[in-house]
Amino acid sequence: MNTNAFALRHIGPREDDQKLMLKTIGVESLDQLIYETIPDDIRLKNGLNLDEPMTEYEYLLHIHELSKLNKAYKTYIGLGYHPNILPAVIQRNILENPGWYTAYTPYQAEISQGRLEALLNYQTMVMDLTGMEIANASLLDESTAAAEAMSLLFSVRTREQKKQNINKFFVSENILPQTLSLLQTRSTPIDIELVVGNEETFNFSSDFFGAILQYPGKDGQVTDIKTFISKANEAQIKVAVAADILSLVKLEAPGQFGADVVVGTTQRFGIPMGYGGPHAAYFATRETYKRDIPGRIIGVTKDTNGNRALRMALQTREQHIKRDKATSNICTAQVLLAVMASMYAVFHGPKGLKFIANKVHNTTSALAEALKTLGYNQVNNVFFDTLQIKTDSKKIKKLAKEKKVNLYYPNKETVTISINETTSVRDLNYLISIFAEAAEKETIAISTVSEGNNISETLKRTSEFLTLDVFNKYHSETELMRYIKLLERKDLALNHSMISLGSCTMKLNAASEMLPLSIFKWANIHPFVPKKQALGYLTVLKELEDQLTEITGFAATSLQPNSGAQGEYAGLMVIKAYHESLNQNHRNICLIPSSAHGTNPATAVMAGMKVIVTKSTAEGNIDVEDLREKAILHKDNLSCLMVTYPSTHGVYESAIKEITKIIHDNGGQVYMDGANMNAQVGLTNPGNIGADVCHLNLHKTFAIPHGGGGPGVGPICVAKQLVPFLPGNPVKKVGGEKAITAISAAPYGSALACLISYGYIKMLGAEGLTESTKIAILNANYIKQRLQGSFNTLYSGERGRAAHEMIIDCRPFKANGIEVTDIAKRLIDYGFHAPTVSFPVAGTLMIEPTESESKAEIDRFCDAMISIKKEIDQVSKDDENNVLKNAPHTLEMVTANEWYFPYSREDAAFPLDYVRDNKFWPSVRRVDDAYGDRNLICSCAPIEAYAEA
Ligand SMILES: *Cc1c(COP(=O)(O)O)cnc(C)c1O
DSSP states (O other): OOTTOHHHHHOOSOHHHHHHHHHHHTOSOHHHHHHHHSOGGGSOSSOOOOOOOOOHHHHHHHHHHHHTTBOOOEEOOBTTBOOOOOOHHHIIIIITOHHHHTOOOSOSGGGBHHHHHHHHHHHHHHHHHHTOSEEOSOBSOHHHHHHHHHHHHHHTOOHHHHHTTOOEEEEETTSOHHHHHHHHHHHGGGTOEEEEEOTTTOOOOTTEEEEEEEESOTTSBOOOHHHHHHHHHHTTOEEEEEEOTTGGGTBOOGGGGTOSEEEEEOTTTTOOOGGGOOOOEEEEEOGGGGGGOOSOEEEEEEBTTSOEEEEEEOGGGSHHHHGGGOSOOOOSOOHHHHHHHHHHHHHHHHHHHHHHHHHHHHHHHHHHHHHHHTTOEEOOSSBSSEEEEESOHHHHHHHHHHTTEEOEEEETTEEEEEOOTTOOHHHHHHHHHHHHHHTTSOOOOOSSOOOOOOSOGGGBOOSOOOOSGGGGSOOSHHHHHHHHHHHHTTBOOTTTSOBOBTTTOOOOOOHHHHGGGGOHHHHTOOTTSOGGGBHHHHHHHHHHHHHHHHHHTOSEEEOOOSSHHHHHHHHHHHHHHHHHHTTOTTOOEEEEETTSOTHHHHHHHHTTOEEEEEOBOTTSSBOHHHHHHHHHHTTTTEEEEEEESSOTTSOOOTTHHHHHHHHHHTTOEEEEEETTGGGTTTTOOHHHHTOSEEEEOTTTTTOOOOTTTOOOOOOEEEOGGGGGGOOOOSSSOOSOTTOOSOSSSSTTSSHHHHHHHHHHHHHHHHHHHHHHHHHHHHHHHHHHHHHTTTSEESOOOTTSOOOSOEEEEOGGGGGGTOOHHHHHHHHHHTTOBOOEESSSSTTEEEEOOOTTSOHHHHHHHHHHHHHHHHHHHHOOTTOOOSTTTTOSOOHHHHTSSOOOOSSOHHHHHOSSHHHHHTOOOOSSSOBOHHHHHHTOOOSOOOGGGTSOO
16 A cells, blocks of 8 residues: 555545444444435446546655646736735735635634635725725625626616616726626626626716726726716716825825725735635625625724723624525635735735835836837826837737746737736836837946836825734834744644534545645746746646536536626526527526525526525425426426435435436526535536536635635636537637637636646646545434434435535523524634534535545544533523533633533533543624624724724
């Protein structure tokens, strides 16, 4: 046996453990368990056709070799992506630190105060720089954020505008090309009419409900948004501004001029370009629109003791509850990247940001001056960092290429150059020399860059920003390192204990999978460089597509969507395009089983479909007769079914093939939500069960870390008939022959994060992947068995087995006054993150251990659960002062001089022996959700602001 095989590092239970676990379950072998779990007729006959697995060492050599195929030329392309400097202290302590990157979305506020604080800093930074009243944390990329801005402005139209069905949205022709493409994708299904034009000649007619401007424009011109917004306001047209965050250091905040929404990317704040992503987008708006904001908002509240605590605010907006009425389908966002960008602002502070922005502007001004002297015609007179030059672009392009410099060439007579944080005086001279050579003139040597001034007085920033303490005290590395550690210590991540979140698949994010993200030639590639400079990326991305196509049993894959929910949207839009290609434009009914994840109905509505919910049986399966009835009833207009497999109830429904056939017989396509793919890989696949398209959550099944709520990668894999419609990009050709417009800003979405899944598959190989699936099922069934007698599992397959996850019923404990939340919070005292609470069934917990957890860890978790059950048995409805209701217990509480509780301090903090070894102390007591929503504060305002009046 090769004891260095990656599979042995990735999979938790050792061989001897597996035998014990199988015995507990009561089966002879792993194969017998799998036989009893997965219906025969959907089992794959052959194994996956993938390369032999590499060891970790082999993989690191391989990925280093491949990186050399990428050319990290000096890049001045701009268009929303800029080289920048990721401070090493942030790289080492956040990006490369499992304490940060393996955390989950901060639903359990008591063990998430660290990242919640970093995200509150992020919101504050965005609010300060944009001058807006409220901001979220965060969105997927600038272009999707712009599309969200359009939807928000559409839904907050005046009553009169709604009555008259005012549906025109003005888009500046100076918008980034990828953003225009996204706006096209997102406007059509919901009947918004885009009108693209020049903002200087726009006529502000009352047919328009909204407008969006690029600030500065893609040509570098800083448009006069002040005048535009004031005219628009008079005409009842609401304005969104897509603003470059670094430019806002020098340009007055759009909020000061009355903008309604400001969006953009924070990539420039220390986030590697990574061939397009992942990067966090920001979204800021007015307080009055707070209930329409997409994504997550962090708010301030208090805990049981009245101390300040943070939480995700306004959670009732989540798709989870509002489903087809949800504001958006944003679930996973880009939390880790938002955290990093916020730390960039903390590290540099207002002075540092001014220094950087000035340097960029001054360098650009010096370049403009030199080009003028060389006789070039530079067109944009007001600029921050980008110059547009009218010249023979072919000539410049040829020379620049020889000199290993990337500029942007929008057409034959135009060149644009965007200067960035990394541009030195030497780089500047090098750039000038290229233009001098093209002009056949002597170059101009610049020794120092002096102050430039190419911003008009009316647009110059005078308002202050980042005045709060947090942005003004961590400027030395020691201080920032300790601040990052201070926050990290408040958070429970996978480097502390198992996070058994059902449906979220919190498996190992191996160090070998993560290391390549720090390699220079992976991190520093602009998404729009010529393909020849990105051959490393293209090799990896193509192979990853092929691997996923093979794993899903389909014909092709698009890696573009940046999250599962975006994958859902991409899938439905592809289905829509397919129907349209057959002149079946009227097909708009989307059937969704009642147990589906809330993003499914939310997405269907965004795709312009009508949602019809189908019933579940008492056993938790899809009610096939109800489904058949509805499919037949709507057969003339049936677009598709969205189905999760195995079901969100943790069961491989044996009727799945019949279900997919019913849909096909009635003219529909089958969309499979692939969140549960960890229960399929190598054993069955969506192609095999009769689906036509599925998304995968690479941040669940394929080892990309959750990062505290993102990055995510949600590729779609499709059957043959859907291949021509895979999404494209307006700058780089990708996707099918009849590609739909863009789903994400970058051609390959979050390409840098894709390296992780590529490594995962490369190192596990067909056998390791299949083994992982089997062990995931083993681990789940072992938990089910161990908890028997203490907890009831709600649903099981026909032979009594769970899939890779299970739902345990906590509703009976209401008799003792105990809610499922009390169990979730008490688990913190035992050192565990709660499983998924109340999804898909209210009052339950959904547990998914994954294959990466060892028997020892699973045993600790089961011991904790059984011990909690004993505690439940001892409490009664009549006395709320008990160990469950008071959970979690903080260090401050158990060491206080006074102890008011009817149980011991030891029972509170060290309920089982193993806890002594590795105690996790929550930093706050239970947070008050209702109070936070009633008193919404989403910036790090000083203490007085949230002290109770
Ligand atoms: C996680 C999940 C989604 C959404 O994926 P995101 O990446 O968070 O957008 C959709 N469906 C199911 C069943 C999920 O578990």
